[in-house]
Amino acid sequence: MNRMSRAARQSSTHEGEPLTEIGQDGQSGLRGLVQVQAETDRGRYDSVARFFHWTFAAWIIYASITGYSLTRMADGPVHDSLSQLNMSIGTVLIVLFPLRVGWKLVRIAPPALPDVSVEQQLLARIVHVVIYVTIFAVLASGFLMVPNGYPLFGLVEIHTPFQKGPLTDELFAVHRASCALLVGLVILHVAAVIKHQLISRNDVLRRML
Numbered sequence: 001m002n003r004m005s006r007a008a009r010q011s012s013t014h015e016g017e018p019l020t021e022i023g024q025d026g027q028s029g030l031r032g033l034v035q036v037q038a039e040t041d042r043g044r045y046d047s048v049a050r051f052f053h054w055t056f057a058a059w060i061i062y063a064s065i066t067g068y069s070l071t072r073m074a075d076g077p078v079h080d081s082l083s084q085l086n087m088s089i090g091t092v093l094i095v096l097f098p099l100r101v102g103w104k105l106v107r108i109a110p111p112a113l114p115d116v117s118v119e120q121q122l123l124a125r126i127v128h129v130v131i132y133v134t135i136f137a138v139l140a141s142g143f144l145m146v147p148n149g150y151p152l153f154g155l156v157e158i159h160t161p162f163q164k165g166p167l168t169d170e171l172f173a174v175h176r177a178s179c180a181l182l183v184g185l186v187i188l189h190v191a192a193v194i195k196h197q198l199i200s201r202n203d204v205l206r207r208m209l
């Protein structure tokens with residue numbers, strides 16, 4: 001038995017996930033954590049990746065629905081409250097985004113599903129990377145296009161760098177375009193998951209649950 005699997009065995013587990021005493025025999029630190037995680041939980045994304053995935057998914061879906069509704073809504077207190085809530089939720093995603101990317105860079109992804117061709121795996125990976133880049137564009141343009149700042153959950157004033165003008169208008173255009181692209185990518189992504197789950201029946205959903 002190698003050093004890693006011995007460390008995994010020694011660690012306490014919760015739903016198959018190691019929580020404590022990682023790397024007692026020298027394999028301490030983040031790398032040890034992700035290796036033990038992968039060792040004990042093959043076939044599923046780790047709990048941190050799943051937390052990021054579903055937090056972003058829920059908030060992106062919510063922000064898209066309210067974002068499109070807001071642009072059709074008349075100005076007034078309801079519009080302003082929803083808009084401030086949207087910007088506040090977007091701000092939380094701005095903080096979480098580098099953590100999610102950082103985790104993606106150090107974590108070990110579960111092995112590919114056996115019945116998925118190399119071409120399909122590559123396509124899925126490309127779509128995932130494009131989703132990340134698009135989320136970045138949505139968040140950056142959303143933040144930079146707001147003139148003069150906004151209140152975060154009504155508590156703290158967040159300052160933004162630009163006054164209202166042609167630049168903020170252009171950034172709004174970038175926000176609109178990147179939001180539309182993100183909606184398209186998410187539809188494609190969910191269609192692929194449904195196809196794998198219901199037609200190929202390879203239980204892809206379990207990897208992210």
Ligand code: HEM
Binds near residue numbers: 049131
């Ligand atoms: C805004 C919505 C969503 C976004 C932005 C999104 C994004 C992603 C990304 C980037 C990955 C790659 C793994 C990672 O880096 O985290 C992924 C994997 C996955 N997502 Fe989503 N997702 C969304 C919604 C959904 C929904 C609604 C479902 C379920 C129907 C779903 C099911 C999955 C599954 C099963 C995987 C694992 C696929 C694999 O093993 O290759 N996602 N998603």
Ligand code: HEM
Binds near residue numbers: 138
């Ligand atoms: C992933 C996060 C986000 C998503 C999915 C999202 C989505 C959207 C959508 C779909 C629209 C409507 C676009 C259109 O009319 O074509 C919109 C508008 C808007 N977004 Fe975002 N957005 C996000 C992040 C942000 C952030 C971080 C900010 C600023 C801090 C922001 C500020 C705004 C503003 C000010 C509008 C104009 C509508 C309003 O008055 O609220 N968004 N957003």
